[in-house]
Amino acid sequence: MKKVLVTGSSGLLGGKLVKVLHDEYEVVPTHNTESLFHGSIRMDIVDGDEVSRVIEESSPDIVVHAAAETNVDKCETNKDWAWSVNVLGTKNVAEACVKFGAKLIFISTDYVFDGSKGLYREDDEANPINHYGLTKLKGEELVRGYCQDSTIVRPSVVYGWHTRKLNFATWVIDSLRNRKRIPVAEDHYNSPTLADDLSEIISLMIKRKLCGVYHTAGAERASRYEFALKIAETFGLDRSLISPVRMVDVGAWIALRPRDSSLCVDKIKRIGIGPSDLSAALKRMKEQIGCSTNPSFI
Numbered sequence: 001m002k003k004v005l006v007t008g009s010s011g012l013l014g015g016k017l018v019k020v021l022h023d024e025y026e027v028v029p030t031h032n033t034e035s036l037f038h039g040s041i042r043m044d045i046v047d048g049d050e051v052s053r054v055i056e057e058s059s060p061d062i063v064v065h066a067a068a069e070t071n072v073d074k075c076e077t078n079k080d081w082a083w084s085v086n087v088l089g090t091k092n093v094a095e096a097c098v099k100f101g102a103k104l105i106f107i108s109t110d111y112v113f114d115g116s117k118g119l120y121r122e123d124d125e126a127n128p129i130n131h132y133g134l135t136k137l138k139g140e141e142l143v144r145g146y147c148q149d150s151t152i153v154r155p156s157v158v159y160g161w162h163t164r165k166l167n168f169a170t171w172v173i174d175s176l177r178n179r180k181r182i183p184v185a186e187d188h189y190n191s192p193t194l195a196d197d198l199s200e201i202i203s204l205m206i207k208r209k210l211c212g213v214y215h216t217a218g219a220e221r222a223s224r225y226e227f228a229l230k231i232a233e234t235f236g237l238d239r240s241l242i243s244p245v246r247m248v249d250v251g252a253w254i255a256l257r258p259r260d261s262s263l264c265v266d267k268i269k270r271i272g273i274g275p276s277d278l279s280a281a282l283k284r285m286k287e288q289i290g291c292s293t294n295p296s297f298i
């Protein structure tokens with residue numbers, strides 16, 4: 001049985017990956033601050049010696065590198081910190097993969113694009129407009145430089161049930177359940193990606209031994225406002241609590257956001273790995289309610 005090491009298993013995507021890959025692989029979950037899985041190994045990706053030791057000792061065939069500093073505003077205000085996690089951390093993982101012979105799958109982001117065009121293809125030019133996007137693009141370049149047969153996947157607005165922190169969808173659900181009014185940008189477009197779908201797509205990509213860059217987002221482009229309305233509709237919540245605002249009026253943001261970083265998923269579809277549309281993905285999320293381990297999100 002092949003062995004897959006997952007970085008960031010305490011995160012939203014990493015946790016789903018551990019569960020999905022568990023059926024077919026020997027999975028080695030790793031975490032930084034909190035272990036969510038029995039047998040998870042502490043591996044701070046910033047610590048090169050620790051990364052090298054853990055990857056040497058666990059000797060994986062494949063490493064799925066999902067760990068990152070994902071807080072876009074924190075990346076903007078703590079640029080050195082973001083660089084150490086997303087760039088140097090990725091360099092440490094890539095170096096260890098080369099040294100110990102593991103294939104690397106790097107999770108990147110739609111935020112490598114500037115958002116001026118939308119429905120980006122894999123070969124469109126990247127031009128990040130915030131520090132988070134820049135660090136992820138540098139991560140991609142390092143991965144390509146170090147690991148010849150690597151795979152780079154770019155999702156967009158990853159959402160789903162998670163025990164540790166809110167994501168866009170769980171924030172909307174939580175707010176509406178608590179009858180809180182929420183302002184949501186109507187001119188900010190992405191391709192919302194259900195973490196469960198994404199982890200299954202990555203599992204299929206491993207099976208098919210795919211290399212190169214793939215956009216692995218949800219099948220539909222939507223504004224955050226449209227996405228929030230769809231969430232309210234699916235979960236039977238009060239949509240009148242959602243107010244459309246312009247991106248420039250979202251006061252809480254520190255970093256710039258790409259206006260339209262939606263992704264074209266034709267490449268992955270052409271090889272028969274079809275991402276779900278928004279309604280199907282949200283329906284799937286709703287069906288999982290009984291399985292959620294965090295009642296505050298239900």
Ligand SMILES: NC(=O)c1ccc[n+]([C@@H]2O[C@H](COP(=O)([O-])OP(=O)(O)OC[C@H]3O[C@@H](n4cnc5c(N)ncnc54)[C@H](OP(=O)(O)O)[C@@H]3O)[C@@H](O)[C@H]2O)c1
Pocket residue numbers: 007008009010011012013014031032033034043044045046065066067068069070071085089107108109110136154155156157158159
């Ligand atoms: N969320 C999105 O909307 C989105 C969109 C596009 C792409 N992505 C990419 O998808 C991947 C997964 O995102 P996510 O939403 O699942 O992230 P998340 O829930 O924020 O989880 C991030 C994970 O990274 C780990 N991590 C952070 N610093 C670390 C360090 N120094 N050493 C080891 N692990 C560290 C965290 O561990 P601890 O919490 O234990 O520190 C956590 O497990 C990321 O690469 C992200 O860039 C995310």
